[in-house]
Amino acid sequence: MMLASTLGPTPYLVLGAVLFTVGAVGLLVRRNPLVMFMCIELMLNATNLTFVTFARQLDDVGGQVIVFFVLVVAAAEVVIGLGIIVGILRRRPGATADDLRLMKG
């Protein structure tokens, strides 16, 4: 609270945006599907940071509650994503995202 009052919300928002961008760029440059999933998680958490910041700024607890929803969604996403990747790796061990291009055009 001290920080917030002295720094204002802007640095947190910028940090959130930077983290989001890092996540997005990470997804674009990494080929390992697991790392790609992690990048998506990073993007979601960057959003969480933004939510919390706004909630503080607006003095509205709602924005903080949203974070819990997002965390649950993120957890569900991880489960599904891992399921899919395990299914693929079982048939093609060591496959990267770039190896999967049976379909194109």
Next chain:
Amino acid sequence: MRDLIWMIPALPLAGFALLLAFGKRLGEPLAGWLGTATVAGSFVVTLGVFLTLRTDGGADHRLTQSLFTWVPAGSFKADLGFLVDPLSISMCLFVTGIAALIHLYSIGYMHGDPRYHVFFTYLNLFVFSMLMLVLGDNLLVTFLGWEGVGACSYFLISFWFSEEANASAGKKAFVTNRVGDWGFMCATFFTFSALGTLSYTGIIDGASALPRSTATVIALLLFVGAVGKSAQLPLYVWLPDAMAGPTPVSALFHAATMVTAGVYLMVRINPVLAASAHWLPTLIATVGAVTALFAATIALAQNDIKKVLAYSTVSQLGYMFLAVGSGAYVGAIFHMITHAFFKALLFLGAGSVIHGMGDEQDMRRMGALRKLMPITAATFIVGWLAIAGVPPFSGFFSKDEILVYAWQKSPVLWAIGFVTAILTAFYMARQVYLVFFGDARWGEPVPEAAASPAANEAQQSAAEVDDTTATDANDEAPVAAHAASDAGADGHGHEAHADVHPHESPWTMTLPLVVLAVGAIVAGALNMPFFDRLKVLEHWLAPVVEHGQAHLTVSSGLKVGLGVVTVVGALVAFALARLVYLRGRQDVAEQIEQPVFARGWYYDSSIAAFMGGPGRRLFDAVSWFDRTIIDGAVNGVATLVRGGGDRVRVLQSGYVRNYALGVAFGAIVLVGLLLSRAVF
């Protein structure tokens, strides 16, 4: 009868439904009789409604019946309703009348076809659609019919067709009609946004208040639609190909009814045309006149009995557009009616000949049929005299009226119409002489040397389907036709000669011929010139066309003069044709036909020699236009799309990360675009 309007289209629809459900069980000939009966019933109802309208039409001569709100959408509402006024009921009368006759004719013509009932199913559906087109009280119902007749037309073109030709002709018809439909649809939207209604009463009443530019756009777009449906330049290409369908279909769809839908539409919206810019009627008249002349020249060099009639139809439709453009709306409808009679007659006569000759369509292998097929020959000759404009046959009166109005519009238009009239007389005479007079040339080999230039011309300027395909396609028994034409090509003509036994057709086929022939003779009485009391049609249609009809200021003397000139021209053409095709025999015919007509009239070296260098270049330009724009438009657009598609396709690389990059890129662009709005 006022409440029975709905029965006019409902009867053929019921026929369609019954045939669809039980057609196969009914079999031949019951299915045919059922189809005929429903259309005949529809004709009777139409007659009743017609009489009601005459006695009980009210001041505005309109009867309307709204069945239900068909398409409600916001402020927009379209009823499934019918508008009966002098125009639509006249159309209905001849559509149902002629359709009934052609149904009757088909009972005999389609005898033995394995898909007999299917044919009648389509035919009834067509009549239903055509009646919806004509009777609809708003543009949307008309559009429904418009598309319906188009669909039936595609179905029936391909009724007997072989695979490749089917694809080609079907595609051509599909694409050119799409262009027309596009015009129609755009016009519908514009009309709605300008007037807030699509109903004809609303359009007719509101047209005078329309701004000139809006009226022009609407009329122009509808004209585009009409050009597609009525096979005018530059969208005429599909009609000659469509002749590959069974002959009754050619007679009903591609001569008498469907192709006149464009003319009907133009007459229907005549107040809008009257409110539009002055150049538009001139454009319509010019397109009509040029098409008339253009198609007539092509008809000169055709050897397929149906192709001649096909180009002749395009040419006659050109007359009707000339009439519309010249403000002779009554003349357009008048000619439409007379044309329906004599062209249906000619097509059915041709069908009878083809039937009798054992599916032969090449006129060079006919001749001397008048003794063997007396009824067909007599009625065909009536049709010939009617289309050639010989008094007192009906074609004379209607064509004369159009030409008088054309003269008033511009003597140049009259001149084009006049030349066309002479050409019409000539090529029809040629057809009659080749088919019914002269020597019997049944099964003789076709003289290839003479055939090739004409065939090339025809191909270049119009149809791409070669004669052999069209011939085969039109047979009831394609295999037999193959055998026949193979025999001809191999030079075993004289063996084949023995196999051909021309004979007169059964009564179901000749009766319609006789009825139509009577019609072709007397239909001219609908609108006799000079005496005001005799202008029955003009008085009858007056409430509909009062906004648009031009007032004739030409003196009686000039009228007579123009009429006489036309008739003399036709007679001279007859004499010339007789000289060439009866006296001169084949070799002389070739010599005269080739330099003067087959090559002279259109894009070939003789016109270039005649006109010199500029002509040559013009020809090149025209043929380039023909090849690249008209024929190539389809392929060109397809290639463009394909090329574009192939190029963009590379982006679809299969790499999921590339896709993600696409998403990210899109996101950045969207953010950028929106933020740029915040900044500026």
Next chain:
Amino acid sequence: MTSLLFAQLGTPHRIQTPSVAWSGLLPVLVLLGGAVVLMVVGALLPRRSRHSWHLWLTLLIAAGSIGCAVPLWFRVRDHGPLSILRDAVRVDGLALFLGIVIVVGVMLAALLTDGYLRREELEGPEPYVLLMLSATGGLLMASANDLIVMFLGLEILSLAVYVLAGLHVRRLRSGEAAMKYFVLGGFSSAFFLYGIALAYGATGSTNLTDIQRFLATNTLTNNGLLLASFALLLVGFGFKVAAAPFHSWAPDVYEGSPSPVVSFMASAVKAAAFAGLIRVFVYAFALDRHDWQPIVYVVAVLTLLVGSVLAVVQTNVKRMLAYSSINHAGFVLVGVQAASDRGVRSALFYLATYTFMVAGSFGVVTIVGRRGDNRHQLDDYKGLARTEPLLAFAFLVFLLAQAGVPFTSGLWAKFYVIGAAVEARSFWLALVAMLSTVISAFLYLRIVLAMYGGADEADEAAPAVPRLRIPFAARIALVVSVVATIGFGLVPGPLTHASKTAVPKIAAGK
């Protein structure tokens, strides 16, 4: 918002919960509960049975959901929308209309799934459970009046579909489709969520009603935050509806996924995403429509062109239909872009009719795909009219409807959408839409010609190809779709009337 849940009134020891009009949520709850029940019952029933228990139960549950929705429909029509859970969910005409469309999508997909599972020797109730769960998310999206609820709905919808895409475990393409869909879906969801965060920051709420009120009463001095949130929310919706340039997943995923699932993706998923798009943009952001309309305009043009042009160069029918479904999304966007009640109605009409067309189309694709779900080349359709005339006829109807030919519902769908665009004075957009119809007409014509032509080759190939088996359930789906497509083509009145009832008032912010 949630703070109010814990607002203490009266005695400090009792928690006051807001009253919930559960009846309004019944369609969702029935579907959700049904899915859970099916899961449990499925464990008790034999996994493989001669009888299609799973299918019939699914249909029963879906019918129950629609049965609950219908009384609600009349209640909403007569007494106005229901606001539930402190206005986080809003049951109105739009929600119910598209909700029913989504559930119908489930039913059609389920009918196709049964035969597919037997043919491919897959088993279990899971596909049906996932279909229903996904639809639950869709219904939630359609009735969400809070951006977070919408996000939850979107995720429930999507997560289930990711799994469905990978349903065919032995097919590598199916796995690849699931993987691509998942990665890109997660990616775009993150954008969507970030958009929500920015909108929250800009307006102070995630509730759409509050946002609308805030925008109506306040003038933002610097609305960059809000505009950026528009863009990011559009990314999320654009991805789900497969609008260009966020469409790239669609062809690959459609090609790889089991065909019945694709019918669900193209119908129900799109309907849900468009419901969200309409709710957020046309209604909540109605006042700022001059900011977002041009963007949607551009997206619509791109979508229409990409969908039609790229479809023409394909040789795989499933991919062709995938691109054509992109093209159709463009049409719905044209209606959305009009941002009027008429535009929304036209979009609803389009989605409702398209559900039948596309479910039917992919139904035919499912059957023709044969064992292995791999025979989707254009050549595989050669001579279909000869071997399976009825199937070919059904496909013909669906293709013509998609081309917008009269006597089919497709004509009206396109007509209304373009009419709405003309009314909104988006003439060029209307023109592009019509142009794209012409381009895609080639595509449909190609398939039709393949089916009705090329009989000779088909005769030669005939011995090699076993006769198609059309399962009974799939027959029902096809017949229903054909009847609906032609029926709404001949008499569109009832459906337009329904769409009018669904969107009764002039869109806010006129």
